[in-house]
Amino acid sequence: MTAVSFLEGGLDANRALPGDGLDWLKKRRDKGAEKFGALGLPTPKLESWKYTRLRPLDDNTYTPVLDGAGDASVKDLPSVGDVAGRLVFVNGKLREDLSDVSDLPEGVRFGPLDEILKDDPAWAEAHLGVVAQDADQAMLALNDAMMDSGFVLHVQKGVVLRKPVEVVMVGGMTDQPVAYFPRNLIVIEPNAQATLVKHHVGRGVGAYFANAATEIDVADGAIFKNYKVQAESMQATHVSTTHARVGRDATFESFNLSIGGLLSRSEAWITLAGEGAHCGFNGAYMMRGNEHCDNTSYIDMAVPNTTCKQVYKGVLDDAARAVFQGKIHVARDAQKADGRMLNKTLLLSNEAEIDTKPELEIYADDVQCAHGATTGQLDQTALFYLRSRGIPEALARNMLVQSFLGDALDEITDAHVREVFMDRVVHWLPAHCYLAGEWKESA
Amino acid sequence: MSATAETVEQVKSISGEKYKYGFVTDIAADKAPKGLSEDIVRFISAKKREPEWLLEWRLKAYRRWLEMPEPQWSKVQFPPIDYQQYHYYSAPKSDDDRPKSLDEVDPELLATYEKLGIPIKEQEVLAGVAVDYVFDSVSVATTFKKKLEEVGVIFCPISEALERCPDLVRKYLGTVVPVADNKHACLNSAVFTDGSFVYIPPGVKCPMELSTYFRINEMNTGQFERTLIVADKGSYVSYLEGCTAPMRDENQLHAAVVELVALDDAEIKYSTVQNWYPGDEDGKGGIYNFVTKRGACRGRNSKISWTQVETGSAITWKYPSCILQGDNSVGEFYSIAITNNAQQADTGTKMIHLGKNTTSRIISKGISAGKSDQTYRGLVKISPKAEGARNYTQCDSLLIGDKCGAHTVPYIESKNKNAIVEHEATTSTISEDQLFYLRQRGIPEEAAVALVVNGFCREVLQQLPMEFAVEAQKLVGISLEGSVG
Numbered sequence: 001m002t003a004v005s006f007l008e009g010g011l012d013a014n015r016a017l018p019g020d021g022l023d024w025l026k027k028r029r030d031k032g033a034e035k036f037g038a039l040g041l042p043t044p045k046l047e048s049w050k051y052t053r054l055r056p057l058d059d060n061t062y063t064p065v066l067d068g069a070g071d072a073s074v075k076d077l078p079s080v081g082d083v084a085g086r087l088v089f090v091n092g093k094l095r096e097d098l099s100d101v102s103d104l105p106e107g108v109r110f111g112p113l114d115e116i117l118k119d120d121p122a123w124a125e126a127h128l129g130v131v132a133q134d135a136d137q138a139m140l141a142l143n144d145a146m147m148d149s150g151f152v153l154h155v156q157k158g159v160v161l162r163k164p165v166e167v168v169m170v171g172g173m174t175d176q177p178v179a180y181f182p183r184n185l186i187v188i189e190p191n192a193q194a195t196l197v198k199h200h201v202g203r204g205v206g207a208y209f210a211n212a213a214t215e216i217d218v219a220d221g222a223i224f225k226n227y228k229v230q231a232e233s234m235q236a237t238h239v240s241t242t243h244a245r246v247g248r249d250a251t252f253e254s255f256n257l258s259i260g261g262l263l264s265r266s267e268a269w270i271t272l273a274g275e276g277a278h279c280g281f282n283g284a285y286m287m288r289g290n291e292h293c294d295n296t297s298y299i300d301m302a303v304p305n306t307t308c309k310q311v312y313k314g315v316l317d318d319a320a321r322a323v324f325q326g327k328i329h330v331a332r333d334a335q336k337a338d339g340r341m342l343n344k345t346l347l348l349s350n351e352a353e354i355d356t357k358p359e360l361e362i363y364a365d366d367v368q369c370a371h372g373a374t375t376g377q378l379d380q381t382a383l384f385y386l387r388s389r390g391i392p393e394a395l396a397r398n399m400l401v402q403s404f405l406g407d408a409l410d411e412i413t414d415a416h417v418r419e420v421f422m423d424r425v426v427h428w429l430p431a432h433c434y435l436a437g438e439w440k441e442s443a
Numbered sequence: 444m445s446a447t448a449e450t451v452e453q454v455k456s457i458s459g460e461k462y463k464y465g466f467v468t469d470i471a472a473d474k475a476p477k478g479l480s481e482d483i484v485r486f487i488s489a490k491k492r493e494p495e496w497l498l499e500w501r502l503k504a505y506r507r508w509l510e511m512p513e514p515q516w517s518k519v520q521f522p523p524i525d526y527q528q529y530h531y532y533s534a535p536k537s538d539d540d541r542p543k544s545l546d547e548v549d550p551e552l553l554a555t556y557e558k559l560g561i562p563i564k565e566q567e568v569l570a571g572v573a574v575d576y577v578f579d580s581v582s583v584a585t586t587f588k589k590k591l592e593e594v595g596v597i598f599c600p601i602s603e604a605l606e607r608c609p610d611l612v613r614k615y616l617g618t619v620v621p622v623a624d625n626k627h628a629c630l631n632s633a634v635f636t637d638g639s640f641v642y643i644p645p646g647v648k649c650p651m652e653l654s655t656y657f658r659i660n661e662m663n664t665g666q667f668e669r670t671l672i673v674a675d676k677g678s679y680v681s682y683l684e685g686c687t688a689p690m691r692d693e694n695q696l697h698a699a700v701v702e703l704v705a706l707d708d709a710e711i712k713y714s715t716v717q718n719w720y721p722g723d724e725d726g727k728g729g730i731y732n733f734v735t736k737r738g739a740c741r742g743r744n745s746k747i748s749w750t751q752v753e754t755g756s757a758i759t760w761k762y763p764s765c766i767l768q769g770d771n772s773v774g775e776f777y778s779i780a781i782t783n784n785a786q787q788a789d790t791g792t793k794m795i796h797l798g799k800n801t802t803s804r805i806i807s808k809g810i811s812a813g814k815s816d817q818t819y820r821g822l823v824k825i826s827p828k829a830e831g832a833r834n835y836t837q838c839d840s841l842l843i844g845d846k847c848g849a850h851t852v853p854y855i856e857s858k859n860k861n862a863i864v865e866h867e868a869t870t871s872t873i874s875e876d877q878l879f880y881l882r883q884r885g886i887p888e889e890a891a892v893a894l895v896v897n898g899f900c901r902e903v904l905q906q907l908p909m910e911f912a913v914e915a916q917k918l919v920g921i922s923l924e925g926s927v928g
Binding site: 047332333335345347348349350351352353354355356357358359360361362363364365366367368369370371372373374375376377 | 516825827840842843844845846847848849850851852853854855856857858859860861862863864865866867868869870871872
């Protein structure tokens with residue numbers, strides 16, 4: 001087996017992994033290990049990794065988490081409030097004391113991966129690795145080999161989950177760098193509806209490496225909303241690979257709010273597989289310090305009459321760097337496709353850098369596809385206008401940044417989640433008088 | 444190359460004149476044997492009586508070429524090129540080989556000339572008929588030459604320039620497109636046969652549009668053309684390359700290099716109409732057009748503008764670019780690319796912003812029809828020092844038919860907060876409503892499509908010099924023939 005220098009002990013797991021004893025899973029793990037061995041860590045030589053180098057993995061050796069690492073006490077975990085169920089993982093370990101799934105409605109399964117592997121291995125076998133099948137993704141292969149945690153959300157046919165379910169993944173607080181590999185499986189059966197909010201947070205000091213993989217199957221007529229806040233710590237490396245399949249007349253909505261992390265890469269592969277499928281794939285990123293944030297997506301409009309809309313906006317301060325690579329692919333004969341993509345970035349500092357690559361690859365003629373990208377600084381005229389009306393510069397800047405990102409957040413169709421996310425945006429802004437409300441009251 | 448092999452090469456190269464052209468004793472031969480080797484490079488250089496430094500330069504290029512990988516990143520697909528099956532030097536055709544009159548020329552070609560409205564005399568020239576060039580163009584060319592000489596403009600084949608003003612050529616050759624830029628440019632550096640050299644002295648506005656067309660006797664510059672245009676301080680030149688008429692050529696592989704240098708306050712406008720043979724309906728026999736074009740805005744307030752209409756070739760691989768070094772310099776790229784049948788085009792531009800307040804504008808219109816495949820590939824790069832840089836990019840694609848493809852691959856890299864970069868792209872088909880409206884007014888479908896497409900390309904067509912623009916408009920229609928209905 002190839003040496004994997006960034007992982008203590010390489011790919012040989014000397015620990016109990018979920019689903020030990022399941023033959024099909026062992027095969028999958030072995031295949032993943034073999035593939036990762038062949039591919040190695042991605043480097044900028046690969047077109048899809050052109051702008052992102054997994055440097056922290058060169059510099060650190062991470063230890064796959066052991067039982068103890070998940071027991072640290074954590075407080076003040078983020079939440080969107082009233083939820084149908086909540087799972088909390090600390091360094092990849094499920095914390096039952098902090099989780100609550102007692103109130104789930106009939107027809108909804110929401111629990112840790114290992115539990116499902118134990119309780120219903122046949123169902124797991126039928127669903128795991130079905131949507132995520134791409135051949136050449138090293139990070140997915142790595143997850144295949146090492147998957148050690150994660151959750152399953154399964155909503156049965158026609159069941160409508162009114163309240164969102166929530167997952168909190170906490171990393172950090174360890175003496176040595178740790179690594180964990182969550183594998184998430186989401187199956188929304190025909191005509192079912194669900195909303196998921198994922199929080200990734202870093203606590204305390206300590207480098208950690210999270211390599212997550214998520215499979216999402218949105219069946220015909222279903223609606224699934226997937227909201228993610230990534231607020232990892234300044235030493236964290238976060239890589240996530242998502243594969244989603246959207247069925248006939250189904251809707252998949254996703255919003256990825258990236259607030260922190262030394263290096264984060266969110267890669268998504270979405271297939272609009274049924275006519276009438278719609279995908280709203282949006283996000284916002286706010287980076288400072290020397291953070292690096294990469295959003296890469298590939299949306300395959302595989303059949304006729306599908307629509308997708310993508311809005312990504314970001315703000316970069318200090319020496320932060322962001323990468324946006326979006327690709328909309330319209331397959332041969334996928335007529336009447338409507339694909340829109342927009343990426344806008346504000347640079348607040350001269351050391352910040354944005355690399356953006358919005359791509360269209362189109363093989364059908366009766367389509368409407370467009371993309372746009374801009375980079376620039378805050379609108380000086382707008383800034384002057386606000387200041388001329390007596391608004392202090394710092395606040396004026398914050399207002400402009402907030403409204404800039406607001407365009408992206410407006411794509412969130414769940415009003416409550418949108419408010420919570422906006423609040424996160426506001427709190428990211430430089431602290432002095434960040435709340436327009438406070439200023440209004442004092443004036 | 445291993446050390447031993449190198450030594451052997453060296454010994455060979457100094458072991459006397461005889462070896463140099465060992466394979467062909469007759470230096471007057473007008474064709475080099477097939478294949479590529481150091482000897483061929485030496486042969487070409489000797490044939491053109493080039494100075495030693497240029498031979499060295501060519502050899503350096505050749506050695507680099509051997510090691511360089513083929514560029515694999517573009518979307519075009521073709522079987523691997525067997526570089527040994529080509530002739531790398533052949534003298535211009537003698538009159539005996541040419542058709543004696545238009546009667547001997549492919550009638551299909553003549554029909555196209557007719558549609559483009561090319562006068563009969565010009566048709567003869569284009570078809571390579573061995574006419575006595577007493578007609579207008581020679582006298583026109585002579586008058587032109589005189590006029591250019593009066594203002595001090597140098598416009599001649601690059602081989603002639605090497606004799607007339609070797610220092611100028613040496614100073615600028617290979618400074619914009621380095622020898623080892625990419626495999627195709629590298630090959631060109633090693634074996635280029637000829638091309639144009641233009642030098643505009645300080646403060647001179649070139650009194651006429653320079654066109655390869657008027658370099659009639661140099662028409663057969665072959666497949667490896669090398670062009671170098673230097674606009675000295677405060678000068679202006681507009682250069683036209685190619686022509687709208689379909690060009691037949693038995694050489695399948697074309698790897699040209701064009702270098703532009705604009706010094707302080709200078710402006711170069713470079714327009715291309717490319718209509719090489721695209722091959723049959725399956726693309727068989729069509730030209731591979733691998734061109735490296737790059738302009739350097741070295742001086743303050745300089746400007747380089749590329750305009751291209753690409754309708755020919757089986758494969759087009761071409762990215763006319765601007766390096767905006769001087770403060771306030773301007774780069775422009777206007778492009779129409781039309782692909783039909785089995786043509787493939789991967790084309791676009793690079794705008795590298797280095798100087799302060801540099802601006803660039805990219806307008807690209809791609810039309811794919813038949814089962815062709817087309818890609819716009821562009822890079823806009825803003826360096827940390829490019830304060831106040833500005834870019835606007837618009838690339839639109841039009842798809843005609845459900846077997847073709849249109850792709851957009853823009854790269855935007857910005858490292859300066861005071862820079863503004865805007866990119867917009869759309870892909871769609873011809874609107875049914877527009878077509879219906881035109882047809883309802885009695886315009887046949889094909890003409891209606893041509894009309895709509897011309898409207899779609901308007902912004903770029905406007906950039907072409909007048910006489911080009913009229914023909915280019917017709918060309919747009921002709922290129923799409925057979926793609927509808």
